[in-house]
Amino acid sequence: MSALISQLINLFASVILLLAFAMLSQRRIINLIHLYTWQGLAVVGSTTVVAYVTHQPHLYYSAALTLLLKVLLIPYFLHRLINRLNVRWDIETLFNIPTLMIIGIILVIFAFNVALPISRFSDTIAHGTLGIALACILLSFLMMITRAKAVPQVIGFLSMENALFLAATSATYGMPMVVELGIALDVLVGILISGVFMFQIREQFDSLDIRHLEKLKED
Amino acid sequence: MMLNWLSIDYVLLVIALWLGIGVAGVFALRRFRFVARVLFPLGGVGCLALAGAVLPMFGSTPDIAILPLGLPQLPFHLRLDGLSAFFLVLIGAVGAGISMFAAGYFRNGAGTPPGLLCLEYHVFLASMVLVVLADDAYAFMVAWETMALSSFFLVTANHKLPEVRQAGFLYLLIAHVGAIAILLCFGVLQANSGDYTFANMRAQSLSPAWASIAFILAVLGFGAKAGMLPLHVWLPEAHPAAPSPVSALMSGVMLKTAIYGLLRISFDLLDVHVWWWGGLLLxxxxxxxxxxxxxxTVQTDMKRLLAYxxxxxxxxxxxxxxxxxxxxxxxxxxxxxxxxxxxxxxxxxxxxxxxxxxxxxxxxxxxxxxxxxxxxxxxxxxxxxxxxxxxxxxxxxxxxxxxxxxxxxxxxxxxxxxxxxxxxxxxxxxxxxxxxxxxxxxxxxxxxxxxxxxxxxxxxxxxxxxxxxxxxxxxxxxxxxxxxxxxxxxxxxxxxxxxxxxxxxxxxxxxxLGRSTTESNWLFLAPSSIERASFAPLLFLLGITAGCLIAFALVRVFYHGRLRRSPPWDCGHPWQNARMQDTAEGFGQPIRQIFSPFFRLKRHLPTPADSAPSYHVEVSDHFWHWLYLPVARGIEFLAALVGRLQQGRISIYLLYSFLTLLFMLFLVQR
Incomplete structure (x- = not known):
């Protein structure tokens, strides 16, 4: 039973990692949002399983919160945003995709190496997933760096938050409820603010390309 | 109950009174007559009360008070001993006169409104008193910085003028350089014990090397506030910029708090003394x-002259x-x-x-x-x-x-x-x-x-x-x-x-010198012994007066005894006007010649063909070119290097944090 459950958690974690790679290689914004939704769902699944095994009620709450926020509310908001901004399709990356994949693989190896000594000391059931969570954080970060448009950057940021959540669940069975609520609120407010910000950027530069922001630099 | 009050309690009461006056000033922001005729004289009464309250303190044991202010576990320790009391008398006695003058001086007009000036002025007074009272580094630094800030706002009362803002900036900059030196000095003085009260610093005994470092830091820090070479440049800028009562308070009283700090550290807190410290300071x-x-001697602005x-x-x-x-x-x-x-x-x-x-x-x-x-x-x-x-x-x-x-x-x-x-x-x-x-x-x-x-x-x-x-x-x-x-x-x-x-x-x-002042009577001042050297001011005054009277009488009696008014230095000139008098530049000219290596002179001489000739000379300070400009250039160069980090691209900024994260993870792994 325990081996099965631990395999299940690992399965969810690897799905999240796979989705992170998919997001890194995805060129279309609408698909990015779909991938983000799926990633959220996988996080919910993994959290629920951990909650079931450990009988920790607060993990159920945080799973429900994640479901509400990251699977329903934020994707809905993002869909509305790209419809109104009319940027559903093409996006360009600063690097070509195969190179990014190779860099991503190197990052994953690095992350696993870093996480190994830490997860050895952890006695939680999901300790094996810490490396995956760290890898996801780095991959999302990489995605934020390599995208030239504002919406994919925001999605990268949100995906990084997912990965952080996964790391917290795997290492210590989640953060205190207060912290989790705070982070959830932060993400929600963050997405609202960046939505407004994107409208402003477009109004100013007639484009969502953040390279235009270079003009703001003071010489 | 009232009889049990210590002197320090009265001093704290005066501080509270000043802060109250300051707050009242904020509420009467533009009611100029109320601020000038009620609040400033009241502040002056506070000054007198301060001097009166500490006068009985001399020669008795120090008063101690602990105020539960500021951070938890870190109260203000205050102590009123002879040295503090002496400087409190100075602050009180001089402050009383300046407050009275200020009552008639500040006018409604451009710049900071009178009520705000009243707040800044009284906070300035209160912080100076607190500097002198402080008995731990924390209280001292808080009071010291309050003093710097409140006086900065007083200096920039006419902040609409760009040169006033510049002077204020220079003052604040040097005040902060000094404050850092003082903070480091306290860090050395507490000798790694983690206890920043002056009582602990007195108890520590440092090695001569560390004591010397502490002393040099103190000289730098307090020297910056006092106007010691080469940190003097703020004085001739800030004093002309400030309103006159503020200049008087800064020059007359605030500089003395720096002297107080130096005395406190070198004679009270440090227990080792090395002779070359004295040589250096000398x-x-x-x-x-x-x-x-x-x-x-060569200034042409009257307040700059006084600042020098x-x-x-x-x-x-x-x-x-x-x-x-x-x-x-x-x-x-x-x-x-x-x-x-x-x-x-x-x-x-x-x-x-x-x-x-x-x-x-x-x-x-x-x-x-x-x-x-x-x-x-x-x-x-x-x-x-x-x-x-x-x-x-x-x-x-x-x-x-x-x-x-x-x-x-x-x-x-x-x-x-x-x-x-x-x-x-x-x-x-x-x-x-x-x-x-x-x-x-x-x-x-x-x-x-x-x-x-x-x-x-x-x-x-x-x-x-x-x-x-x-x-x-x-x-x-x-x-x-x-x-x-x-x-x-x-x-x-x-x-x-x-x-x-x-x-x-x-x-x-x-x-x-107690022995000499009691042995010799009130008439003579004799620091060592009356045979060696003594000074009797009253006899001197009598002598001067008698000399003047005799000279006057001799002139009246033996000389012609009439008053005659005639134009001086006539030299055959058909008319004379006031511009022909000796000017400030002319009067300072010999000194400018004799001490010419001291100055950096820029002369503008008119050409012979000039129809409206004008002569103009600028005297500036070598230290700007020797010390300040090179430092400023170095900082600009470093800032330009740092500025290269700023590319203006979000991706690059994200890359910075990404690389930092990777590096930290790498460190963790090791």
Whole structure:
């Protein structure tokens, strides 16, 4: 039973990692949002399983919160945003995709190496997933760096938050409820603010390309 | 209950009163008459109460108070001992006169509204008192920074003018450099014990090397506030920019808090003393004094002139402290006490006369709207009160008997003349030269003061509008009268003040001049013994008066005895006007020639063909080019290097944090 459950958690974690790679290689914004939704769902699944095994009620709450926020509310908001901004399709990356994949693989190896000594000391059931969570954080970060448009950057940021959540669940069975609520609120407010910000950027530069922001630099 | 109050409680009450006045000022932001006629005089009463409250403190055991203010577990420790009490009397006595003057000085107009000035002024006073009271590094630094900030806002009262903002920035910058040095000094003094109370610092004994580091940091930190070379540059900028009562308070009182800090650290908190500390301070002090006085003689702005004169006096004070440190290092406590007495006496004397002079320039500025000496003159006829009161300050400043400045300089020279007792032959040969330099400084100070008074008040008015100048009002006159009065009293009855200084030096170095002041009566001041050197100010005054009267009578009786008015220096010229008088530039010209290596001169000479010739000379300070500009250029270069990080691209910024994250993870893994 325990081996099965631990395999299940690992399965969810690897799905999240796979989705992170998919997001890194995805060129279309609408698909990015779909991938983000799926990633959220996988996080919910993994959290629920951990909650079931450990009988920790607060993990159920945080799973429900994640479901509400990251699977329903934020994707809905993002869909509305790209419809109104009319940027559903093409996006360009600063690097070509195969190179990014190779860099991503190197990052994953690095992350696993870093996480190994830490997860050895952890006695939680999901300790094996810490490396995956760290890898996801780095991959999302990489995605934020390599995208030239504002919406994919925001999605990268949100995906990084997912990965952080996964790391917290795997290492210590989640953060205190207060912290989790705070982070959830932060993400929600963050997405609202960046939505407004994107409208402003477009109004100013007639484009969502953040390279235009270079003009703001003071010489 | 009331009878159990300690002096320190009354002092805290005065601080509370000042803060209350400040808050009241905020509520009466634009109600100028209320602020000027009620709040400022009330603040002055607070000053008097302060001086009165601590007078019984001298010679008794220190009062201690702990205020549960600020951070948890870190209360304000306060302590009122002899040294603090002495400086509190100084703050109170000088502050009272300045507050009274300020009641008549501040006007409604451009810049900071009077209510806000009232807040800043009283917070400034309160923070100075707190600096003197503080008994731990935390309280000291809080008060010290409050003092710097409140005075910064007072300096920038006319913040609409760009040069005022510049002066304020320079002042704040150097104040912060100094504050960092002081903070580091306290860090060294607590000797890794983690306890920042002064009581703990007294208990620590440092190795000579660490003690020297602490001492040098203290000299740098307090020197920056006092105007020691080469950190003096803010003084000649900030003093002309500030309103006159503020200049008076800063020059007269705030600079003394730096002297207090230096004395507190070098004589109270540090228990080791190395002789070269004194030598260092002596050299720095002398350089500051000579530099200040030479620059004072060539200034053409009356408040800049006074600012340089303040630098000179701070130099004398530092030299005196240096001498005291030398004596102290050789355990010659009687001579240490003499040098310290001279320093403390000069601190008080300078506080009084420099305040009078700055306040006088304030009255002149109000009456004429001019700070430039080249456009003033002959004001003694239109502003007799101001002129005569300033004359008292000028006498004291030049060190003429029987005014307070003479006593201070006489004591200082006396202490220099006792150096043959030192066991080090090098010092024995060196210090008489120092005494000669001090005599030179005193003489040049007299020169600068003659120029200051002569160009402003004597001769003919150089501008037509000066004839409309009106004398200072009741409050301004009252404030100057109080301060000038003390210049005379302290000059005639020096033992009054020395009786206060005695317990201070006894508590610091274990000796005082008490024996001589009790043995010799009230008439004589004799620091060592009456046979060796003594000064009887009252007899001196009698002598001067008699001499003047005899000369007057002789002229009246034996000479023609008539008053004859005729144009001087006629030289066959058909007409004379006021522009033909000796000017400020002309008067300073010989000094500019003799001491030319001190200055960086820029002359603009007209060509012979010029139809409207004008002559213009700029005197600036070498230190700008030697020290400040290279430092500024270096910082700009470094800033440009750092600025290269800023590419303006979000991706690059994200990459920075990404790489940092990777690096940290790498470190964790190791």
């Amino acid at each position: 050299a720095l002090g002398l350089a500051t004094a000579v530099f200040g006085v030479v620059f004072a 004169s303040s630098i000179e006096n701070i130099g004398l004070l530092l030299a005196g402290i240096g001498l005291a440190l030398i004596f102290h290092a050789y355990r010659m406590s009687a001579l240490t006490a003499l040098a310290l007495t001279a320093v403390l006496y000069h601190a008080v004397s300078h506080a009084f006369f420099k305040s009078v002079l700055f306040l006088g320039t304030g009255s002149v500025l109000h009456a004429t709207g001019e700070r430039n000496l080249g456009r003033l003159g002959g004001l003694i006829r239109y502003m007799p009160w101001t002129a005569w009161l300033v004359l008292v300050g000028v006498f004291a400043s030049s060190g003429l008997p029987p005014f307070s400045g003479f006593v201070a300089e006489w004591l200082l020279l006396q202490s220099f003349l006792f150096t043959p007792g030192l066991p080090d032959s090098f010092l024995n040969m060196f210090i008489p030269i120092v005494a000669a330099v001090i005599a030179l400084v005193a003489a040049l100070a007299g020169y600068a003061m003659v120029k200051f008074f002569g160009v402003i008040f004597l001769g003919q008015p150089r501008e037509e509008k000066l004839k409309q100048a009106r004398d200072a009002g009741f409050w301004e006159k009252g404030g100057m009268l109080w301060l000038a009065g003390w210049c005379i009293v302290l000059g005639l009855f020096p033992n009054l003040l020395i009786r206060l200084i005695d317990p201070v030096t006894v508590s610091l170095v274990g000796a005082g």
